[in-house]
Each structure stands twice: as C-alpha cells, then as structure tokens.
Amino acid sequence: MSMFIANVLLALLWSLMFGEFTPQNFLIGMVVGFVALRLGTVGMARATYFRKISTTISFIFYFLAQLVIANFKMAAYTLGSTRQLRPGILAIPLTEGMTDLEITVLANVITLTPGTLSMDVSDDKTTLYVHYIHVEDKDEAVREIKDGFERRLLALTR
Numbered sequence: 001m002s003m004f005i006a007n008v009l010l011a012l013l014w015s016l017m018f019g020e021f022t023p024q025n026f027l028i029g030m031v032v033g034f035v036a037l038r039l040g041t042v043g044m045a046r047a048t049y050f051r052k053i054s055t056t057i058s059f060i061f062y063f064l065a066q067l068v069i070a071n072f073k074m075a076a077y078t079l080g081s082t083r084q085l086r087p088g089i090l091a092i093p094l095t096e097g098m099t100d101l102e103i104t105v106l107a108n109v110i111t112l113t114p115g116t117l118s119m120d121v122s123d124d125k126t127t128l129y130v131h132y133i134h135v136e137d138k139d140e141a142v143r144e145i146k147d148g149f150e151r152r153l154l155a156l157t158r
Helices: 002-017 023-040 048-079 100-112 138-157
Strands: 088-093 116-121 127-132
Touching: 002 023, 002 048, 023 048, 048 100, 048 138, 088 138, 100 116, 100 127, 100 138
Parallel strands: none
Antiparallel strands: 088 127, 116 127
16 A cells, blocks of 8 residues: 555655646656656565556456447347347356455446346355346356456456
C-alpha cells in the first residue's frame, strides 16, 4: 500500500507543479508517478503494486471488451427471431475459498454484461446461478465465466 500512497503523493506534487489541481493533471501525475516509481524500483521485491496495476487495467479492458461483444449479441438477438433464443439458468461452480467481496464483484460484473443476470449464490458459496438470455453450449458458457471473469478477478484480488 505504501507504493500506492507514494504514487498519489507524486500525482499531487505533479498537480502542484502545474499550478492547478484538475482531474486531468492528477491522472497525468498518477501515470508519471507510476513510471517514476517503476523505474526507481527495478529489481526490487516491491513489484506487487505494479503487477496489481497491470492486472487491474487488464481486467477493465477485458470487461469492456465483453461488454461490447455482449451488446452486439443482444442487438442480433433483438433484431432476429426470438423463437431461436434458448434461455437458461446455469450453475457456475465457484473457486473454493472465494470471499464475499469476490463473489459480489463477480456477480455484479456478470450482471452488468447484457444478456446475463446473476440470480443467487448457494448457501455454501460454491455455486453462482446465472440466467442467460441465450445458451448455445452450456459447458462453453460456464468456461467463459470461469476462465474469463473469475480467473481475472482472482488474479486481481489475491
């Protein structure tokens, strides 16, 4: 956490150097501070912060890509025949030991993606039930959640 605080302090310093504190200056300062800290800690054991930042950015871009793909699919479903839709509720097995926060974030990310809705979590927190507006291959749908959102989320939180 100390690297994050150092990065924020460098961003504040950057904003002060330019005389005005704006979101743009702060964001540029965060990027400049990140690069400065990264270059200053090459080979040191404090690389966790930098991995988390890259993992966070990767997670965000993956989510945005899935959001765009899902929107195109929903547009195709809307313009096509609803008779061809095969809705379903799938049980997604959760990785053992997931925290309540991890399960909540996973469920919300799934729900934010058009065409899917997280419905419930089993009492023992081992299964997440997700409603799909269209399921072609049940195993593939489960694999997409496990290898996509869940894997990236766990890399981010652990």
